[in-house]
Amino acid sequence: MKLLIADDDPQLVRALRITLGAQGYDVVTAADGEEAVAQAVAQHPDIVMLDLGMPHLDGVEVIHALRGWMTAPIIVVSGRTGSADKVDALDAGADDYVTKPFQMDELLARLRAVSRRAQPAVTPTDPVVRFGAVEVDLAAHVVTRDGSAVHLTPTEWRMLEFLARHPGALVTRQALLKELWGTDQVSDTGYLRLYISQLRKKLERDPSSPAHLLTESGMGYRLILDAA
CATH class of the missing domain: 1.10.10.10 (Winged helix-like DNA-binding domain superfamily/Winged helix DNA-binding domain)
Structure with missing residues (x-):
């Protein structure tokens, strides 16, 4: 299953790539919001995992852009703990919200949960x-x-x-x-x-x-x- 990780923390992205790759996910990454949208268009991921505080486009703007044409589950992984941030992300179309720092077991469980709802991107919709x-x-x-x-x-x-x-x-x-x-x-x-x-x-x-x-x-x- 293809997983897009969008985060501007290179150390976290590297750790997630290694850990989730070992769990069988085909991981692609993006370092900012614009790249996240471009990678989604090019790669058609089955799941998107993204931070809110990214350069160029923030996470909520990315969610709005993706929800214009794709239905893949989106998990927000963010250090923002305020309820307003969570509400904004969920209202924009996110499926789940994980707060940093997180336990890897919890993140894997959330991924498994949305994976069960994900539809494989066999014939992706052209945006x-x-x-x-x-x-x-x-x-x-x-x-x-x-x-x-x-x-x-x-x-x-x-x-x-x-x-x-x-x-x-x-x-x-x-x-x-x-x-x-x-x-x-x-x-x-x-x-x-x-x-x-x-x-x-x-x-x-x-x-x-x-x-x-x-x-x-x-x-x-x-x-x-x-x-x-």
């Missing part, structure tokens, strides 16, 4: 979704059209990201309302139509006759990718 002249990088939170960056508002990004995670599928208005505002009980006063219209203006060749960001009348929206 880049493409349609027309558009590329949506779900890991980096970057959208380009014809190679040029496209600026999206936070709400536009969340809407596009949700559709991109379910390509070809009908995404109901209720599901989008819950994704954007945390509840499907809010009344839709045209906000969804406004945001989908803005996305079409920024991403479609002909916004008045969209080929990819489609409306399913009375139901919701669908993102259609290019035919293979």
Whole structure:
């Protein structure tokens, strides 16, 4: 089982590589947050273990980036003991939280527990979704059209990201309302139509006759990718 360890403490990483390698894990490492995301994209680990206080991107930012496209279990191993740090990491998508210093037996037990829930990364999801002249990088939170960056508002990004995670599928208005505002009980006063219209203006060749960001009348929206 492939394990990605992301931590900026080289001595700890070396010790974990040796110990966990002896336990049968195929260990790959990263020394900062940006490298962690890059290694995850390149290596498709079955489990990710990361620190919170890393250079370039901190651990919570890495979790957000990874959760945009992968479901592999994430264990945070951090010296931060405050409940707020734990809540932030778990809310971002971490599966477990181990506080430094830790006992190796405990860490191995946590790894075994998440291993039982892990799905082997046999056919990993591509973090880049493409349609027309558009590329949506779900890991980096970057959208380009014809190679040029496209600026999206936070709400536009969340809407596009949700559709991109379910390509070809009908995404109901209720599901989008819950994704954007945390509840499907809010009344839709045209906000969804406004945001989908803005996305079409920024991403479609002909916004008045969209080929990819489609409306399913009375139901919701669908993102259609290019035919293979």
